[in-house]
Amino acid sequence: MARISLKLDELIDGEALRREMAALTAATAGDGSGQAARSGVLQLLKGRLAEGRTIAERMLRDDGGGSACAARLSHLMDEIIRALYDFAVTHVYRVKNPSSAERMAVVAVGGYGRGTLAPGSDIDLLFLLPYKQTPWGEQTVEYMLYMLWDLGLKVGHATRNIDECLRLSRTDVTIRTSILEARFLWGDEKLYDELMLRFDHEVVRTTGPEYVQA
Structure with a gap:
């Protein structure tokens, strides 16, 4: 069977979206914290999400994949x-x-995290921190979550630092599985790399047999 071309660049132009979002702050010298900017960003994201879903639906009808x-x-x-x-x-x-x-x-x-998403599925996110939570981290996560909820998305989420992820994964199979399936999205990639390296050395190598039995 021939492999189906994903044609991801036809779904959404991320750089163009960023430019349009930034343009909404032109009148406020780049400050997007006001309600007008938030409303504009929300409408932009709603539009791009709807357009991308429509394109994905058309592609599904065309290739049946x-x-x-x-x-x-x-990807969208x-x-x-x-x-x-x-x-x-x-x-x-x-x-x-910072x-x-x-x-x-x-x-x-x-x-x-496996790179697949069915229509209506939960969007499961981990907001990974280096140490304990900060006001900046709390505000950023809250802003993102409320925007995603206002987009009508179902979001499963956790905010943890690396040590918390490792500690919880030793005793909670669900959390351990979620880290095994984790995929870096954005932000500080070094944090993600550190988590995965330490997870492999400190959790997988020491508790692998017990995990398989569970």
Whole structure:
């Protein structure tokens, strides 16, 4: 069977979306924290999400690829979340000189972490922090979650630092599985890499047999 071309670039232009979102802050010198900017961003995201879904549906009718459609919907959501994160940290909660604690990686987990998304599925996200939560981190996560909810999405989410992820994964099979399926989306990739490296060394290698039996 011939492999179906995903044609992901036809679904959404992430860079164009970022430019349009940034343009909404032109009258406020780049400040996107006001209600007008938020409403404009929300409408932009709703439009791009609807357009992308319509294109994915048309492609499904054309090629009949169910798995391809799930990958396309996952990519569409990836780009929406990436653009939203960039807007949040650039135009809403920008920190000119961030501390080592003011970093974050947005990580897809669950089925979404596997790069597939069925229509109406939950969007499972891990907001990964280096240390304990900061006001910047809390505000950024809250902004993103409320925007995603206002888009009509069902979002499963957790906000944890690396040590918390490792500690919980040793005793909770669900959390351990979610990390095994984790996929970096956006933000500080070094945080994600550190989590996966430590997870492999400190959890998988020491508790692998017990996990298989569970």
